[in-house]
Every structure is written in C-alpha cells, then in structure tokens.
Amino acid sequence: MTFDDLFISRALSRRSVLAQAGAAGAALLLGAGGARAASGVSGATPQTGGTLIAVLDPEPAGLIAGITISAPAVAVSSNLFDGLVEYDETFKPRPSLATSWETAPDGTAITFHLREGVTWHDGAPFTSADVQYSLMEVTKKTHPRGNAVFANLVAVETPDPLTAVLRFARPSPVVWAAFNGTETQILPKHLYEGTNPLANPWNVKPVGTGAFVFKEWIKGDRIVLERNPNYWDKGRPSLDRVVFRIIRDAASRAAALETGEAQYIPLNPVPLSDVQRLKSSKDLVVETRGFEGPAPMYFFDFNLRREPFGDIRVRQAFAHALNRQALADTVFYGLAKPATGPVPSYQAQFYTPDVPQYDFNIAKAEALLDAAGLKKGADGVRLRIDHVPAAYGEDYRRAGEFFRQALKRIGVEVTLRNFDLPTYVKIIFTEYDFDTHSAWYSAYPDPQIGVQRRFWSQAIKKGTPSSNASGVADPEIDAVIERIQTEGDVGKRNAQVRELQRLAQVKLPSITLLELTFFRVYSSRLSGIDFSPFGGYQSLKSVQVGS
Helix, strand or coil: CCHHHHHHHHHHHHHHHHHHHHHHHHHHHCCHHHHHHHHCCCCCCEECCCEEEEEECCCCCCCCCCCCCCHHHHHHHHHHCCCCEEECCCCCEEECCEEEEEECCCCCEEEEEECCCCECCCCCECCHHHHHHHHHHHHHHHCCCHHHHCCCEEEEEEEECCEEEEEECCCCHHHHHCCECCCCCCCCHHHHCCCCHHHCHHHHCCCCCCCEEEEEEECCCEEEEEECCCCCCCCCCCCCEEEEEECCCHHHHHHHHHHCCCCEECCCCCCHHHHHHHHCCCCEEEECCCCCCCCEEEEEEECCCCCCCCCHHHHHHHHHHCCHHHHHHHHCCCCEEECCCCCCCCCCCCCCCCCCCCCCCHHHHHHHHHHCCCCCCCCCCCEEEEEEECCCCHHHHHHHHHHHHHHHCCCEEEEECCCCHHHHHHHHHCCCCCCEEEEEEECCCCHHHHCHHHCCHHHCCCCCCCCCCCCCCCHHHHHHHHHHHHCCCHHHHHHHHHHHHHHHHHHCCEEEEEEECCCEEEECCEECCCCCCCHHHCCCCCCEEEC
C-alpha cells in the first residue's frame, strides 16, 4: 500500500464517522430545501452563463488564501487558484493541476505529473517551477500550517516543466490531506520570486490558474470575478461572473437572500437566530455539508507574553468560569457542542475524551484566583483585562459579551475590543496587542494540519494569520508535536496525538471551548453545489443559476 493509499484508507474511515456525526446536524438544519440539495434537484432548469451574486462578511484582508489566511479569503481565492488535486466526497484525491502521481515505495518521494497547457491568468505558462517555489518559499515559510504539514519536505525537484518531485526526509502521509487549492495554493513564481510574499501587491489583485479571473475589488463594496475563457477544465465555469458583495449588517444579508438579491452566502452567513426561519423557506437551502474537512473548533486564547497568564492557576480559573454548554446553547443556538480538547470528537482515529476537564465551577475558579494572589479589591475587581473577539460577525461579538459577563462573576473586569478583519489580524498576529482573544480554527482531517499550529512554538509566525498567537512555547508540547510529524507507525503516531490532547488540557495554554456546526445558505434555484468535505470553501466553477 502506498502512502497516499494509506491516507485515503484512513480518510475513508474518518468520512464514514463524519457522515454519521453529521446526520444529526443535517436533520436539525435541513428542511425541504436541504432534501432538494441532497438529491441534486434544484427545482429550476440549469442555465449556462449569468451572474451569481454571493455575499461576504467580513471583508478579507487579502485574496491569497495561502498567505492571508481567513475564511472569507478562502471563499474568494478558491475560485482564482487550483491546487495540485481536489478531493471528492470520500476524501479521495482527484486530478486538478496534476493529472497523475506516484509515491516511492519507501514513501519519501511523490512525483506529480502536471497538466499540459495550463496558463496563469496573465498568459504565462504554469510549470513545475511554480510548484517548487510555492511549496518551498511560501507554504513552508509563511503558511501558518505549512511548516507542520510539510515539516519533512526537504526539496522539490523539477526535472522538466511538467514534472515536480517532492522529496521528504521521512514518509509524510499527512500531506495527502493538504494538496488541494484551499489549503496549499500554487502561486505564480514569476510574480512572487524575490519579494516578501506577505507584502506582495499581487495579494490584492491575484493572478491564478483557476476557473475565474480577478476583475476588481472595490473596498467595502464588492469583489468581482469573471469567467476564465482559457480554463483547462473545458465547459467550466458555467457562470460568466461572480460578484462577492460585502454586506456587514447581518439583517441585510438575510434580507438579500430572502428577496433574491443574493443567491449564495457561504460560511455562517446569517445570524444563528435566523437559521430556523430560513430553513423553512421553499426558496432557500440551509446546508451543513461541506465543512467536515475544515472541522471548525472554537477557543479562548491567553496572551502568554503578559501577566498574570503565565500562572496556570489563572488559566484554570478562566476555564472553570466559562460554561461551555451555556455558550453553545445561548450564543450559538445549539449549532455547537462542548469540546473536550483540541481534536474534534468525530475524528475517531485521533480523538480521546480521556483528558482533564474543567467543569463549570465558580467557587473553584475564585479559589484558584485567590491562590494566585489575585484578591478582590473594595470594588469587587481582582483583575482588569481586554478581550478581542474574532472579527467574523455579530455571533462572535455576542460570544465576547458572554465572556465579559461570565468573568465578571469571578471578579475579572473585561473590556471588549471589536475590530474589522484586517485590523483584527494585525492586532492579534502582528502586534500581539491583546490580553485574551477568542476565535475558531480549522482542525482539518489530520491534527498535524490544523491543531498543532495552536500549540507549536515553531508556528509563532509574526504577521501570519491563524498562527500561534498565544505565544505558547512549551518544550514538552513541542517534543510531542515533533514526534507526530516524524513517527511512521500509524498506531504510535495516533498515541502521540492523544498525548498532545492530554498535554493541551493539562498545561492549558488555550481553552478549547466548542465544536462548531457551520452552514451556508443559497437559492434553491442553484445547481452544481459542491458537497465534498471542503465544499464550503471550494470553487463555484460547477454552479449554475436556474431559470
């Protein structure tokens, strides 16, 4: 069995678990519209051409998902860039920029045979040199997950323009979960070489190989993409144009869907309180499928560079003060469940519940703060801090208010600081100007991709979004993470993943709160919606607007 076959076998096993776990969530969210989507019938006659109006919130800071990591950036970027492979509904890789591949018997090399005749949107040919540059100079160096996923990648050889040979220090089956375009983007070497990728001006006017070509970005209003007439996948895209409108007001986003002004909104587009109402509409589909791959997890971070968060008793007190079930029920309207640790429970191969837990216990929280020397003053306050919620809409701001009220009960006064997405990214990942912050991250099918970056010291990458913002640098945690990256025996590696979960709960550099259920809403007149595990982030190249 080759190492890509090994990954596929493991992913298929995970997929069956995901399907069972997702059934309850789908039953909760999907009404008649969901049934139509599942059967592939849109209730309208598909047409080629036309314009799809989609909606984004928040507005991304950049449009290169491999550099400016954020969900809105991915939603746009996946239409502009292809990956070496795509994944079908069973996580099996299928051809994209690469038409075929072979893995060496010892697992230390993967040879990709690239598609002939592919051009960048500016007309330059796509070659193996682009693959080499992107993996070695961008993914490994700037991507928040890249140095973990591709830790063992030592070289990319280019024997000819259509062959790329990836050389690994040791077998790395995890990479087969990351070759798609939403995770590992291939960038044009001729526009990036010799520049700082994080500051390259092409990040806001991308040149890709994807089904759509960047046309314009009017900040605060819209991002316009047009059909790529030279796209290698003949007959696609079906649409002539995709317009991503920026609508910050949640009620206005819901209204745009209900009036037909917009036909597609990915990534939790409306307030969670509106979900039950929208799912009853015959004109709309509320869909949870397409997020099994990202596996969103919600967490509360401490800035370990600041006192008193170096004291574990303070961190434990916060964990005891936050009622995760109440957070799931009230802020997330039941579209979440308490997490036991950083790995999602439906990733059965890796998950373990046998780790320390922090029950909701105000008395215990206060005792821990007392023991840490943080006594209440005459005004009842023992500590004043700030908190920065993720800049992903009103639901996350309400979560910030939940934290403020919960921590007030133990004598911690919290000042909330809310920002737009570009400012949030700068504050959290460049300036590290926060006491605490809350956000969600994608765990992805393998913890080496999504989970490790939260806890690995080598994932502290100033200026890189979704990296290790807390600043945790624990030698014991680092050692486990590095064993996960290098262990070739599946059973031993899984044991190390379980040990990482234990250490994350014991040392508590960050509090994992919830497993989230994401959804998207779209018109029932659309067909060709991608239901693959990464479908919520995938290109809209197969979508058609019905008449």
